[in-house]
Amino acid sequence: MGRSSSRRVHWTRREFLRVALGSAVGGAGLVHFSRVADALGMREVSRFTGLPLDAFPTTCTLCRARCGILGFLHNGRLRGLLGNPNDPNSRGRICIRGLAGINIQEDSERILYPMIRTGRRGEGRWKRITWDEALVHVVRALQGLHGKRGELIVHEGQRGLLTQELLQSLSVGRDVFHLDGEALSSSELAHRLTWGAGRGVPDVSRAKTILNFGSNPYDHHELFVPFVQRLVEARVTGGAKLITFDPRLSETAGLSDEWHPLTPGTDGLVALAMAKVIVESGLHDRAFIQGWTNCSEERLRQHLSPYTLERAQRESGIDGQELRRIALDFAARRPSVAFAGDGVSLQASGTMTERCILLLNAVVGNIDQPGGYCLPRRFPLEGADLDAGGQRRATRLDAAEIFRELIDGSRKVGVYLSFMTNPAHALPQGDEVRKALEDEGRVGNLLVMDTHMSETAALADLVLPAATYLESWGLESRPSLEMVPFVGLRQPIVAPVPEAERLKGARINRLDKPALRPRGEALSWEDFLLGVVWRLGSGSEKVAELRDPKAYIEKLLERVPGIEREGGLGALRRKGVWSEPGTRPRFRSFESSGFPTASGRLEIVSQALEEGGAPPLPSYLPPEKAAAGSFVLIPFCGLSSEGHPNAKWLRELAHENRAWVNEATARELGLAEGDCIELDSRGKRAIAKVHITQGVHPGVVAISRGSGHWGYGHFARGKPFKASDPDSHLIWWERHGAGVHIEPLIPIRLDPLSGAQAWMGTVVKARKV
């Protein structure tokens, strides 16, 4: 690398950049990228030499926010990850999970080679095979679907670039079910039904009053870092007020201006009661309701009449006068915005409740206004998840729906192909899901592609080593918080094995020299699918057309107007992110073209819901009531359930999941901190340690999901081991355990409108043990 000096030098920034450039020219094969460090403002130096490190822009996929990141390489090793300052959403900032991404990449327990089982399913006896043998196995399994009962299920935990394109070629004439964890949610459907587009973006940076229903943006959010930095900025410099409704004192609730613990499942009632207060006080936006919604003021007034403050107080437990004050504030202290999170959309009435909160925004005309609830601005890179009428495409289902039928035996699956998912642990009724996957009668072939030996991979017939997000291609356009659409590129910092090219019957592209040696024989999901389709022979023209993910990205970029003029893929590879320069946000976009709904208006009255027999206007659907001595279980997402299970820096901070019990409840049950409690849900039992707190509703037991791993690796399980990583024998949380697997307690129960799993609202009995 360039010049080096044994003497301590104090560089000015300019000198430093010159050295940075000099070393870039010297770095063989990396010229293309090293300039990036300069273009981006150099952000990382070697701890030992003080020299700048090569920076590679790419996109983080560890959550749905998809922030732009820079990977830094030192001596052929991934040294660190930091935010990409070019990203207009995250503005160079990064979260804890994104930082810990390096743990996944460098993990000594990654799956590095294709393996085939030699014992029974789940016995743990494996034989290493070559990729050629593995592909032969996959192709035979797919061809075996001919003329037999059962179908192909493709289950993705992380949306693949080419999956939609290749699915039909994979099917061999059978039905294909595409389970896409990211596509389906009650929230998505509620937005489609109401305003014809996907989930909205709360423009918090300009808002003054912010109502948060069951979202926890201080810990995670679908636009986490971009969103929370603007939320905090608005509170600190703009004097915005954050009011949180949540039965649990989440990270956000604990630091909000106000926290209102409500009875679980009553969010819809609270929103409607506030809307009623606003309409009755005459503070509603008449012009918006008459001009841009399909509901007359009279009809709305009539519809809201049963949702009185007295009823809201009785059922939600929030003081009626407080609600009145918040409602008046929301209407008067503008701009204001209300948004919902998992606490709402994962209820059995999630779709309807989301619509209630959208109505609250619409009543005061906060739709697509500065500081209001805005339509998502993004480039259309993916096919719509739902067709225009808000109908779900037949092939996409919630995984829970498939497994309900697998569990009761009414469905047989020929080939279950899973990529980066872990149904055996993460789905409701987890124990029965595992039994179904273990049964060769119900699941003919279980093929799992993953970076780690997840609980599902452990049951598989064939385990394939997946490339991480830092080793593969992708293109994202997430909703912009600056209200100007942008694209983010994911490119391999660590190039996948050259074998990928050979498997597709193509020559190795020597121009794309790997920056780093890849780990083992990991292949990207796209390369794998192309390899399978090529061998199946069913889509050779498709393979020829797509050939490699990079070519496909170039094709996708044709949908991004203006990028070709600005240097196309080449420029995108250097910067990582692109948006049309000099574009300013345009609000009230509906004024020019109307809402993308059938009526062109915001549909408070939904024809589709009426035809389906559901209430056409946003209504309150009461939750199941917990009888005396029972509790509502809130399986929330926290640090212990998010991020990769085997990321050591995350597991060290959060490895067990204690059950949050209100202090008064704990006294009744005779519980002290750290005691054990048995949770009983329809005969399924789990024993958890308790965390006694003032910060949870007394009728609730809250416990985080996704704990209690027995797979993945030693960090996930909290067991010290011997590996080249010095941290492997320093694992100190063994005595705390790995937490409790609570998914078996939660029955498969779907929101009847969206078909998405209702995680919230399970009633459990609890007793001290």
Place this chain on the structure above:
Amino acid sequence: MKSKRYAMAIDLNRCIGCDSCAVACKMENEVPVGVWRIWVNRREAGTYPRVRRAVLPVLCNHCENPVCVYVCPVKATYRRKEDGVVVVDPHLCIGCKICMVACPYQMRYLDPVKRVAQKCDFCLHRVQAGLNPACVDACPTGAMYFGDLMDPASPVARLLSERPSQSLKVSYGTNPQVFYVGKDISVLPFEKGGSIYDKREKG
């Protein structure tokens, strides 16, 4: 060259308690599991339903009167004259742990791999290259400010000239160079005495 005085200020109104600083530090300085150079304390106060949570990130205070430096028998730890950063020379440290006992903030640890005392050094290698410490750059909400107090244009000097600030355990006379603004830390629900600095796991 004019001497510098590096300092940090943390805006507690901006801190969301997400632990990004702790993990960014681990990445940057290859800190082993089980020990930290910076972490976030959390406490809950009040009774249901009036409950609040407070967060307080803590790191080495780079004291002007560093007790750890005075007690070191081999002079392995010292305060740099040119910029006021308190550092440990791992080649001189004998791992006797006296500094760990002496530090009123319990910010030092014995590196389980190298068996020498370690702590935050404001990411000196980054600072010398004109960058911020890793935690400051990683903080998702921009709650951390770093810079030279002698330079009135530095972010930290600007912030401290505009906002009232506090630091931890001022009665010890250590004169810390890590400041807190935004919230009155004396009324936050952290007990007085040593236990405020214990490491807490997330629930």
